[in-house]
Amino acid sequence: GQILCFVGAPGVGKTSLGKSIARALGRNFVRISLGGIRDEAEIRGHRRTYIGSMPGKIIQSMKKAGTINPVMLLDEIDKMSMDFRGDPSSAMLEVLDSEQNNTFNDHYLEIDYDLSQVMFITTANVRYNIPLPLQDRMEIIELSGYLDFEKSEIAKRHIIPKQLKAHGLDNKNVIIEDAAIKKIITEYTREAGVRNLERELASVCRKIARDIVVKESRNGKAGEKTNFKVDEKKVEEYLKIPRFRKHKHINENQVGSVTGLAWTSVGGEILDVDVTIMNGSERFMLTGQLGDVMKESAQAALSYIRSNAKKLGLNPNFYKDKEIHIHLPEGAIPKDGPSAGITMAMALLSAVSGKPASNKVAMTGEITLRGYVLPIGGLNEKLLAAKRNEIHTILIPKDNEIDLQEIQELVKKDLEIIPIQKIEDAIPYVFSNFSTKNKVTKKKSASLKKVVK
Structure with missing residues (x-):
């Protein structure tokens, strides 16, 4: 067979x-x-x-x-x-x-x-x-790796009952709250599977067992049996300082700063792209430990902005005697892949025009020199990363629209997912009052818009 x-x-x-x-x-x-x-x-x-x-x-x-x-x-x-x-x-x-x-x-x-x-x-x-x-x-x-709510269900249905039994706590009134499970998943583990989650829950169970023994037998006398509840405070008491800090999204519109979405082996993350333009010799700098593919995406984004400067209502000589610097924070983490192309293009457009980009929009997509937005992978994880960071408007490539059928409704709930075909289609969503030679409005993009609520 x-x-x-x-x-x-x-x-x-x-x-x-x-x-x-x-x-x-x-x-x-x-x-x-x-x-x-x-x-x-x-x-x-x-x-x-x-x-x-x-x-x-x-x-x-x-x-x-x-x-x-x-x-x-x-x-x-x-x-x-x-x-x-x-x-x-x-x-x-x-x-x-x-x-x-x-x-x-x-x-x-x-x-x-x-x-x-x-x-x-x-x-x-x-x-x-x-x-x-x-x-x-x-x-x-x-x-694929498990999403946070899937890990939470696996923990409640399988891991916690198994660990309570293994530590002799199955006949005790031990309640581990949903918020405590979520805290362990997001702040104490960073993985695609659930092995470390099981390890951390086993550690919590061992400490619960110790506390119950101490509480129920003071000075050699058996004490009364009580309910034992584990909340977020107890998790921090048992497992000490969180090992992984959650990436915090900046809640203000900034010039030259745009939010992208990235896929990693342990799930999705938001990816900030910062661009600054300063006086100097005509140079293009890329920092943040970027791979070759990502560097090429940045070059393509700059070439698109330069070749379409008039159409976008920009000074065609904006790069003369200027240094352009693109930086992706968290420089110790290697980054690669073509899906940040649209994010870099919007960050460059924001820096050149001097207009702040919306912080309530995240995007992903590979770009071409002709301005088309090509499909990407890891859409499920990327949507979840946006949701975790309370970003509800997401721009995705038009060709990825078909992939939305396979994504669970729980992930898509409350998200406004907008498929775009060209770079210009993203402009009305990223900038509130951006005027171009060929006016692009949300009305034009409305035929592409798919709202999932």
């Missing part, structure tokens, strides 16, 4: 999903960890002439399963390496090919073994580390 490959960040539940599939099918489950394997014999087995020879991991797992049709999970398939002893990923080609694996040959057995009834599931963190011929044999399913 079809061979599945779950690709996703650590802690999103790839292995658990494999176990659930086996349980749902009523089949035996075996797991093989492929992380660090660099010897082909680990897969195909050793020839019996060698001292200490044994079958490969596939045949050993079949013996362990005790059936001909188990669910076999090949964990961390992207972590296999190779050396002078052979390439194990090449040996996996036969195992994971449904046309060939009915005659899998293990060097130890020296006879063909039928693997065609086995359901293979593989997991990986990074798709690009899997060799292409191996990718071709599998159906790759991307598992």
Whole structure:
């Protein structure tokens, strides 16, 4: 049958999903960890002439399963390496090919073994580390990171009951408030999965257990049983100072400062772009540890503003004897990708025109020299980042409008999502009274507007 490959960040539940599939099918489950394997014999087995020879991991797992049709999970398939002893990923080609694996040959057995009834599931963190011929044999399913409200539900339904039972608190009246769970998620963890969340909740449970023991047995005498409530104050008392500070959005309109949206492996973030223009030799500076793609986006934004200066009602020689400096704060964090193109273009327009940009609008989109806004990825996480920072108007590329159908209503609620096709379409939303040669108004953009409330 079809061979599945779950690709996703650590802690999103790839292995658990494999176990659930086996349980749902009523089949035996075996797991093989492929992380660090660099010897082909680990897969195909050793020839019996060698001292200490044994079958490969596939045949050993079949013996362990005790059936001909188990669910076999090949964990961390992207972590296999190779050396002078052979390439194990090449040996996996036969195992994971449904046309060939009915005659899998293990060097130890020296006879063909039928693997065609086995359901293979593989997991990986990074798709690009899997060799292409191996990718071709599998159906790759991307598992995205959890959003904050999803983590909150996982904590309430699964993690907290499990940890209360593990710490002997399931028969005590322990209540962990929703606000306390949210505080742990946003201020004490920064991840796509829920492993660190489980660790922090386990730490809270240990401290609750200590407090209950102290409270219920003063001076060796058993005290009365009481309800134990954990709120935000208690979380800070138990886990000390928050490890991650929330990025605070500046609530004032500023010249040359525009809010963008960024995707990271642990979710979405807002991205401030600051532009300043000063006297000096004609130079264009980019700071904030930007990658090559982002630098090219900044160059494209500047070229667009310069070539369309007249149309935008700007002085065509605005760059003469001027230094233009674009900076993205949080310089210690590397940033890359093309989706900040529209944000940089609007920040440059604000700095050149001297008009303040609205702080109540966030945007994302790649741009071309002709002024078109191209589609981007990670829309779900970006919308959530805007919502977290109480920004309710979001400009997205027109081609991403179709992706809104797959985003949950809970994420889109109270957001005004405006698809734009060209850079000029964004101007009426970012600037309150910006006059251009070819007047662009919100009325013109109204046909593109999609309000989700």
